[in-house]
Amino acid sequence: MTTSTLRALYHASSKHSGYQLLADSVAPLLPDVTPPRSRHERERLAYLLRHVDVRGAHVIDVGGNTGFFSIALLDAGAARVTHVEGNAAHHAFVREAAHVLGYGDRLDTRHEYASFTRGALPRAHGMLLLNVLHHLGDDFGSASLSREAAKARMLAPLRTLAHEYHWLAFQLGFNWKGDRHEPLFATGTKAELIEFVRSETSTDWTIDAIGIAERRADGLVFADLDEANIARNDALGEFLNRPLFILRSRHVAAGAIG
Numbered sequence: 001m002t003t004s005t006l007r008a009l010y011h012a013s014s015k016h017s018g019y020q021l022l023a024d025s026v027a028p029l030l031p032d033v034t035p036p037r038s039r040h041e042r043e044r045l046a047y048l049l050r051h052v053d054v055r056g057a058h059v060i061d062v063g064g065n066t067g068f069f070s071i072a073l074l075d076a077g078a079a080r081v082t083h084v085e086g087n088a089a090h091h092a093f094v095r096e097a098a099h100v101l102g103y104g105d106r107l108d109t110r111h112e113y114a115s116f117t118r119g120a121l122p123r124a125h126g127m128l129l130l131n132v133l134h135h136l137g138d139d140f141g142s143a144s145l146s147r148e149a150a151k152a153r154m155l156a157p158l159r160t161l162a163h164e165y166h167w168l169a170f171q172l173g174f175n176w177k178g179d180r181h182e183p184l185f186a187t188g189t190k191a192e193l194i195e196f197v198r199s200e201t202s203t204d205w206t207i208d209a210i211g212i213a214e215r216r217a218d219g220l221v222f223a224d225l226d227e228a229n230i231a232r233n234d235a236l237g238e239f240l241n242r243p244l245f246i247l248r249s250r251h252v253a254a255g256a257i258g
Contacts, residue, residue: 066094173238
């Protein structure tokens with residue numbers, strides 16, 4: 001494996017190529033790579049780590065792209081990460097980067113689109129499911145679904161996952177398949193999305209925290225939800241209006257792992 005191979009895999013053309021920053025431990029391997037536009041991976045990671053202790057944990061990263069979160073979680077002390085990615089080049093990039101970094105079997109890479117059926121993925125302490133489910137019918141799943149049927153289908157994995165993982169870090173886009181002409185919520189507000197998650201998952205999950213992007217004088221941060229930041233801020237763009245949920249299972253105890 002050479003850095004040229006890593007570079008080619010990182011830049012392989014796809015819908016989601018150049019989508020993630022390089023993890024801090026990977027960036028020195030490719031010093032000449034121009035970073036893509038930040039989607040504030042570091043700020044979201046910081047919020048997650050404030051609310052979840054990943055030290056010694058096994059975490060599943062679904063839709064892991066080029067591995068920012070997978071590798072950053074290992075660097076933060078996770079015992080093991082399972083990286084799940086349907087794009088072959090992104091999967092290969094993470095596999096090769098893990099080899100170079102010497103992570104061995106601490107980073108398990110799986111080239112697949114998650115089915116979310118019971119037992120399809122290893123049991124673990126927690127899962128990252130960041131901005132995946134609104135691509136149902138596009139990157140995965142049936143394209144013949146109606147928008148309302150797609151919303152119902154998005155809830156099914158959340159209910160299933162509550163029986164397999166103690167915590168879930170979750171984000172959902174406002175638009176079905178990422179298409180602004182197919183809004184999932186009538187008014188497109190954070191309050192509406194939050195109520196959808198809260199009301200439709202309450203029998204399976206408790207909401208431990210909700211992170212909201214705020215632009216402050218010293219930069220952007222994810223802060224806990226409050227009466228001020230719940231308002232939609234169009235100046236931030238659609239992506240940064242997506243709340244970051246930290247959910248705790250009502251079915252799986254904190255120490256459970258398969």
